[in-house]
Amino acid sequence: MNIAILDGYVDEPACLGVPPYISPLVRYVAGGVKDSNKDFTYLTIDEYRKNSDKVKQMMGSEVLILVAGAAVPGKYLRGMPVSSKEIREISEKFDGLKISGGAKARFGLDNFEGFDYVAKKDLDASVYDFFTEKVFSNRNRTIDEWNKWSVKGAEIVKYHPDFPQPLVAEVETMRGCVRYFTGGCSFCIEPLHGKPLFRDVDDIVKEVKVLNSTGVVNFRLTQSCFFSYKAIGIGETETPTPNPDEIKKLLSGIKNAAPNLKVLHVDNANPAVISEHPVESEKIMKILVEYCTPGNVLALGMESADPAVIRANNLNATP
Numbered sequence: 001m002n003i004a005i006l007d008g009y010v011d012e013p014a015c016l017g018v019p020p021y022i023s024p025l026v027r028y029v030a031g032g033v034k035d036s037n038k039d040f041t042y043l044t045i046d047e048y049r050k051n052s053d054k055v056k057q058m059m060g061s062e063v064l065i066l067v068a069g070a071a072v073p074g075k076y077l078r079g080m081p082v083s084s085k086e087i088r089e090i091s092e093k094f095d096g097l098k099i100s101g102g103a104k105a106r107f108g109l110d111n112f113e114g115f116d117y118v119a120k121k122d123l124d125a126s127v128y129d130f131f132t133e134k135v136f137s138n139r140n141r142t143i144d145e146w147n148k149w150s151v152k153g154a155e156i157v158k159y160h161p162d163f164p165q166p167l168v169a170e171v172e173t174m175r176g177c178v179r180y181f182t183g184g185c186s187f188c189i190e191p192l193h194g195k196p197l198f199r200d201v202d203d204i205v206k207e208v209k210v211l212n213s214t215g216v217v218n219f220r221l222t223q224s225c226f227f228s229y230k231a232i233g234i235g236e237t238e239t240p241t242p243n244p245d246e247i248k249k250l251l252s253g254i255k256n257a258a259p260n261l262k263v264l265h266v267d268n269a270n271p272a273v274i275s276e277h278p279v280e281s282e283k284i285m286k287i288l289v290e291y292c293t294p295g296n297v298l299a300l301g302m303e304s305a306d307p308a309v310i311r312a313n314n315l316n317a318t319p
């Protein structure tokens with residue numbers, strides 16, 4: 001069976017997959033396909049637009065899996081996530097079985113009419129169930145599948161046009177937001193994942209090691225709040241106590257696993273967590289300076305300084 005994975009990119013609050021980044025989701029989908037003993041070809045939506053030879057190959061495939069993550073309105077400088085018009089066009093032009101998933105499908109942010117199956121939860125889990133059980137399920141991946149598919153699908157990076165440079169692999173440390181039980185910020189999809197789920201240090205390090213041995217040298221750790229990784233008091237408070245020991249284990253483990261890495265950055269930190277826990281946060285800042293590479297930016301997500309806007313949208317922090 002010929003299976004084509006078309007990467008329509010991911011641009012979400014806690015995950016980026018627009019070039020030069022490659023999202024974890026597309027790698028998990030590849031992992032789910034591999035785990036069902038099938039192979040795949042891969043192309044990005046930009047390669048589709050250029051009508052490269054890969055498009056002919058895609059059109060001749062029996063199954064198309066379109067990864068369609070959420071996109072942020074605005075101007076993209078390089079890659080541009082798949083548009084509504086392109087989703088329609090792909091559905092009309094491709095004759096084989098059409099599957100899609102990612103936040104656009106999951107949260108009904110676009111119209112996937114013409115697709116045979118649309119994953120309402122994790123696309124990788126649906127795809128795996130479909131190829132192994134012939135049932136298109138709607139479920140989340142288990143933590144074991146998360147770790148397994150992140151490793152099995154790592155080889156997909158080799159087919160990305162930005163591989164090996166300047167490709168940056170986003171690597172997930174967690175899913176969800178510590179503010180989930182208050183609904184979180186009104187615009188954000190992260191709280192919809194429910195109670196945050198953390199991956200263990202060893203599993204993250206293993207994924208980085210495999211990606212690095214495949215040729216990836218640039219990494220960014222992605223999560224809703226880096227300072228909340230394995231924090232203490234999740235579910236009891238919106239500002240759990242950061243855990244510098246786990247963070248040190250994580251970053252030092254990554255440095256050891258990928259000694260030739262060129263970029264190690266992190267995404268996102270919750271300013272309220274930092275301001276409520278200055279002692280632990282200072283320790284983490286020092287760990288970041290010690291292990292990460294220059295150009296590292298902690299996105300603090302201070303959306304507005306207007307108290308009315310902050311209140312109306314249940315935002316996270318005040319000036």
Ligand code: SF4
Binds near residue numbers: 013177184188191225
């Ligand atoms: S703090 Fe707000 S923006 Fe950040 S992940 Fe949580 S809900 Fe989303």
